[in-house]
Amino acid sequence: MQEQIQEVLALTNRWVKRLSREKFSMLFTLVQPMLFWLIFFGNLFQRAADVQVVQAPNYMSFLAAGVVVMTVLNNGLAGGVDLLFDKENGFLERLMATPIRRSSVILSRFLFVMAITGMQILVILGVAFLFGVRPETGILGIAVILLIGMAFGIGLTAISMAMAFSVKSHGDFFSVLGFLSLPMIFLSSALVPLVAMPGWMKTLALFNPMTWVIDAVRPLILSGWSQAIPQVAIAIGVLVVFDALCLYGGAKAFKRTVG
Amino acid sequence: MSAPIAIDVKGLGKAYDGVKAIDNLSLSIYQGEIFGLLGPNGAGKSTTLRILITTLKPTTGTATIFGRDVVQDADTVRRLIGYVPQERAIDRFLTGREHLLLLADLYHLKKDEALTRIDQLLKLVSLEEHADRVAKGYSGGMKRKLDIACGLLPNPKVLFLDEPTLGLDVQSRLNIWEYVRQLRDQGITIVMTTNYLDEADQLCDRLAIIDRGQIRAIGSPKDLKAGLGGDGIWLTLGDPTPQAVEKLTAALKTLPCVRAITPRDRGLDIRVDGPEKALPAILETAGTVECRLDGIEYHRPRLDDVFVAHTGRSMKDELPEPTP
Numbered sequence: 001m002q003e004q005i006q007e008v009l010a011l012t013n014r015w016v017k018r019l020s021r022e023k024f025s026m027l028f029t030l031v032q033p034m035l036f037w038l039i040f041f042g043n044l045f046q047r048a049a050d051v052q053v054v055q056a057p058n059y060m061s062f063l064a065a066g067v068v069v070m071t072v073l074n075n076g077l078a079g080g081v082d083l084l085f086d087k088e089n090g091f092l093e094r095l096m097a098t099p100i101r102r103s104s105v106i107l108s109r110f111l112f113v114m115a116i117t118g119m120q121i122l123v124i125l126g127v128a129f130l131f132g133v134r135p136e137t138g139i140l141g142i143a144v145i146l147l148i149g150m151a152f153g154i155g156l157t158a159i160s161m162a163m164a165f166s167v168k169s170h171g172d173f174f175s176v177l178g179f180l181s182l183p184m185i186f187l188s189s190a191l192v193p194l195v196a197m198p199g200w201m202k203t204l205a206l207f208n209p210m211t212w213v214i215d216a217v218r219p220l221i222l223s224g225w226s227q228a229i230p231q232v233a234i235a236i237g238v239l240v241v242f243d244a245l246c247l248y249g250g251a252k253a254f255k256r257t258v259g
Numbered sequence: 260m261s262a263p264i265a266i267d268v269k270g271l272g273k274a275y276d277g278v279k280a281i282d283n284l285s286l287s288i289y290q291g292e293i294f295g296l297l298g299p300n301g302a303g304k305s306t307t308l309r310i311l312i313t314t315l316k317p318t319t320g321t322a323t324i325f326g327r328d329v330v331q332d333a334d335t336v337r338r339l340i341g342y343v344p345q346e347r348a349i350d351r352f353l354t355g356r357e358h359l360l361l362l363a364d365l366y367h368l369k370k371d372e373a374l375t376r377i378d379q380l381l382k383l384v385s386l387e388e389h390a391d392r393v394a395k396g397y398s399g400g401m402k403r404k405l406d407i408a409c410g411l412l413p414n415p416k417v418l419f420l421d422e423p424t425l426g427l428d429v430q431s432r433l434n435i436w437e438y439v440r441q442l443r444d445q446g447i448t449i450v451m452t453t454n455y456l457d458e459a460d461q462l463c464d465r466l467a468i469i470d471r472g473q474i475r476a477i478g479s480p481k482d483l484k485a486g487l488g489g490d491g492i493w494l495t496l497g498d499p500t501p502q503a504v505e506k507l508t509a510a511l512k513t514l515p516c517v518r519a520i521t522p523r524d525r526g527l528d529i530r531v532d533g534p535e536k537a538l539p540a541i542l543e544t545a546g547t548v549e550c551r552l553d554g555i556e557y558h559r560p561r562l563d564d565v566f567v568a569h570t571g572r573s574m575k576d577e578l579p580e581p582t583p
Binding site: 003006007009010011013014017018021022089090091093094095096097098099100258 | 309312313314334337338340342344345347348349350352353357360361362364365366367393409413419
């Protein structure tokens with residue numbers, strides 16, 4: 001146990017070091033989602049969005065929950081990419097020839113991606129705060145948002161790692177990534193509430209776990225506990241199933257690669 | 260060899276989607292020797308190496324390192340071995356020292372123990388000056404030195420080197436060879452893959468020639484070369500008519516130093532025990548039967564010849580490496 005902690009900490013430390021030395025990448029990772037989506041989109045659609053439809057004082061406070069979950073989505077889906085590079089250049093083989101528990105590499109990646117995601121969620125909520133978005137459920141609500149976000153992130157990171165271990169080249173990986181992420185966003189309640197969607201899109205969005213996560217985060221920001229609690233409960237149920245499926249698939253792909 | 264067996268491979272096979280990368284491979288590697296796996300790309304040497312370092316499971320057969328099975332007892336095997344991958348396997352955002360610190364944690368070394376050992380290793384490969392620079396700026400030779408330091412960090416009983424001098428300049432190659440010999444002299448068993456014949460020839464105590472997934476020959480470079488039937492003397496005749504060739508062959512066959520004669524283009528390939536007595540005797544015989552010679556060449560057999568003799572092709576005809 002103590003040995004595994006040593007392994008996981010050392011490997012996580014490596015991810016942190018890498019990020020801190022890729023200054024540009026760090027800047028974009030941290031700043032891009034809130035700048036692009038929250039500030040630009042939030043302000044751009046301020047007058048186009050009908051407050052009656054979005055059921056929020058303004059579009060940005062409606063969008064905040066969507067941007068939080070979109071950040072989780074992007075981080076999660078990209079979470080496996082460093083392992084893919086490690087697989088391609090042989091670093092993974094070097095790690096696997098050492099007497100570590102096979103799971104340590106995976107755990108370190110989960111830990112790192114979750115930490116980055118958590119920080120980004122806080123930054124986004126902070127920026128939204130500057131634009132006047134005050135979460136109705138306060139500090140405790142923010143803690144719940146973090147937990148739900150990370151629970152969603154675990155499944156997504158598992159999918160990403162499964163892909164990293166299965167694809168033949170990183171070209172394939174990025175194609176699939178590009179193909180997955182935008183439809184996931186548009187076919188969810190991130191930008192528009194379900195009630196405002198065309199029927200067929202709404203149906204598809206109901207099968208998107210992201211919708212359920214957003215619909216739990218949104219009342220935590222906009223409405224308060226009484227409306228949030230049932231939504232959070234549903235989201236937890238959805239996430240338990242989602243994470244179980246993703247982790248199972250991820251574990252299979254990992255076993256196939258490293259034995 | 261009287262040394263105990265370090266690595267024992269029996270009937271090892273690995274197939275990718277039904278395609279056999281290696282097939283029924285058996286060999287023993289003794290403690291304290293430098294053992295080379297020689298073959299062109301795609302021959303199966305990397306597959307063999309990866310099974311031995313426990314990162315790939317064989318389809319058939321077994322391999323043990325100091326009696327420990329690489330599949331059943333992988334964790335113990337991993338504590339006995341060090342691995343030096345090809346140069347690309349370096350994290351260019353980490354410094355040399357950080358690579359070693361990371362591995363120290365993966366081998367569960369204690370902090371102070373790790374720090375002392377890392378300082379020693381950096382000194383050994385003379386990389387102290389560059390230890391705190393990120394690896395992005397390292398030259399090929401420096402990366403290799405770092406790789407070797409990484410491989411030695413766990414104080415291994417067996418060190419695996421994958422193409423240790425691929426793409427290095429001559430000076431760096433010689434340095435690496437020197438390190439490898441020093442390590443062998445300290446009692447470490449060394450297993451390396453290479454597709455350089457001169458490297459196998461000069462560095463390896465014994466080697467296995469692998470081609471298309473099978474071992475074609477195994478032994479010391481000296482024995483393998485001797486197995487070709489001695490040194491070669493090539494004669495080119497001034498007038499290579501069949502009668503002249505036949506007459507000369509018959510005469511040469513009576514010489515005690517001649518072991519075999521085969522015809523070659525415009526002349527003969529004569530295998531002899533050594534050039535000192537054979538050369539004058541051959542010249543004298545040619546004079547006696549009045550056969551005019553246009554040229555005479557003396558060849559010590561090279562490993563290239565061994566390779567061609569056992570595989571029927573030269574190292575240059577490469578096949579693509581199968582990947583999982």
